[in-house]
Amino acid sequence: MGTCPERCGVRECDAEVGTRPGRRIGALAGLTFALALLTPGASPPLVADPFEAEPTIRVCIGQGVSSFELEIDGPWTITELDKPAVLARGARFEKGEVKAVKDALQCGKTPVREKKISVIPAKDEPVRFNGAKYPGRLDVIRLSTDRLLVVNAVPMDRYVEGVIGNEIGSGSRPAALEAQAVASRTYALACMESERQSRKRQYYDVFNDTRSQVYRGVAGVDAGVRKAVAATRGQALTWKGKVFTTFFHSTCGGQTEPGKDIFGDDCPALAGGPDPWCEKAALNDWDFKVKAETLRKTLAAETGEEVGAITAIIVDEARPSGRVIRLKISHTKKPEKPLKVRAVDLRDALGPDDLKSIWFTVEKKGDDWVFHGHGWGHGVGMCQEGAKRMASKGKTCAEILRQYYPGGQVKALWK
Numbered sequence: 001m002g003t004c005p006e007r008c009g010v011r012e013c014d015a016e017v018g019t020r021p022g023r024r025i026g027a028l029a030g031l032t033f034a035l036a037l038l039t040p041g042a043s044p045p046l047v048a049d050p051f052e053a054e055p056t057i058r059v060c061i062g063q064g065v066s067s068f069e070l071e072i073d074g075p076w077t078i079t080e081l082d083k084p085a086v087l088a089r090g091a092r093f094e095k096g097e098v099k100a101v102k103d104a105l106q107c108g109k110t111p112v113r114e115k116k117i118s119v120i121p122a123k124d125e126p127v128r129f130n131g132a133k134y135p136g137r138l139d140v141i142r143l144s145t146d147r148l149l150v151v152n153a154v155p156m157d158r159y160v161e162g163v164i165g166n167e168i169g170s171g172s173r174p175a176a177l178e179a180q181a182v183a184s185r186t187y188a189l190a191c192m193e194s195e196r197q198s199r200k201r202q203y204y205d206v207f208n209d210t211r212s213q214v215y216r217g218v219a220g221v222d223a224g225v226r227k228a229v230a231a232t233r234g235q236a237l238t239w240k241g242k243v244f245t246t247f248f249h250s251t252c253g254g255q256t257e258p259g260k261d262i263f264g265d266d267c268p269a270l271a272g273g274p275d276p277w278c279e280k281a282a283l284n285d286w287d288f289k290v291k292a293e294t295l296r297k298t299l300a301a302e303t304g305e306e307v308g309a310i311t312a313i314i315v316d317e318a319r320p321s322g323r324v325i326r327l328k329i330s331h332t333k334k335p336e337k338p339l340k341v342r343a344v345d346l347r348d349a350l351g352p353d354d355l356k357s358i359w360f361t362v363e364k365k366g367d368d369w370v371f372h373g374h375g376w377g378h379g380v381g382m383c384q385e386g387a388k389r390m391a392s393k394g395k396t397c398a399e400i401l402r403q404y405y406p407g408g409q410v411k412a413l414w415k
């Protein structure tokens with residue numbers, strides 16, 4: 001498993017059921033860096049009172065799919081979504097297709113006369129969704145005649161187990177896995193609260209990819225991951241008693257960035273600062289070379305303007321860390337009117353896996369433009385490479401969290 005380099009902000013979802021805050025980004029799954037589309041703003045005033053029981057989080061695992069394959073190796077029931085009445089049940093759900101039919105759903109051999117259902121396995125049997133195993137239940141919502149929304153509703157700590165190996169690497173040392181578990185749990189709670197407070201309620205709290213956190217059910221869950229989640233069970237980071245949005249990223253490059261500057265989140269625990277721990281990380285310094293013609297075409301597509309040969313790229317505005325806010329790009333078509341391009345948009349257009357962060361300088365070399373950059377990801381909150389290095393030097397989970405979320409208090413919210 002690799003690490004997920006980015007965490008952006010909440011962004012709009014295009015589901016027909018409305019819009020919901022999801023959140024970040026990354027390159028593990030090669031997704032778009034949607035950073036500034038819709039940031040979460042200040043951390044929502046979140047519940048930090050202990051829960052009566054472990055909460056269930058709803059993860060979108062299929063958005064707008066026309067059908068999917070379902071299988072359950074044991075007893076199951078189907079109920080109307082959020083209602084107890086049983087619509088169907090069986091001893092084993094033979095592998096079959098779930099799809100929309102006229103005003104209802106067809107679940108394998110079983111017709112169901114509802115548009116919104118929950119498929120609930122008995123005991124702890126996983127549900128197989130397109131062959132992948134998921135704990136908890138599946139909610140299926142018929143969006144239209146050929147579009148379904150599929151949601152995995154799962155106890156929070158099972159969800160965290162399914163996340164941390166994908167996010168920081170299941171082979172990471174215990175302290176790093178534990179810090180990731182606390183950060184991922186807190187992040188998920190922040191998403192749930194954001195969803196709870198949103199005007200357009202959704203059927204899910206988070207996406208299963210880098211728009212939220214990478215979650216693949218039970219894939220990647222091993223003994224080390226289970227141990228780290230159990231060791232931190234129910235623990236979340238709080239500021240003045242409230243959960244805050246615990247952004248994290250792959251590599252900061254030596255300086256984490258204030259959450260306020262990237263996501264408009266002014267929680268003091270996201271103030272950012274020097275990070276001495278990741279300086280030996282592979283992506284602390286990188287070069288990315290792009291052909292001048294490729295860059296020209298990319299800029300033309302991005303801006304919708306006619307763009308001639310690029311003659312100069314100047315950093316027009318940057319943050320104190322060196323992360324670029326805006327570039328001024330001169331070209332031969334309109335030499336008197338340079339293009340003004342936001343660095344986040346350029347990164348998105350060139351590919352966040354290639355232009356790995358907005359902390360860079362750029363120069364012309366022959367037929368190429370070469371970006372000399374630092375780090376991978378947005379730079380806010382925990383730097384995963386730094387966390388892994390701290391763990392390798394014997395630092396504890398608490399010390400890692402203090403480094404990257406200074407002033408944040410760990411609170412156990414359920415048993």
Ligand SMILES: [Zn+2]
Pocket residue numbers: 251252253254255275277278279383385386
């Ligand atoms: Zn770092």
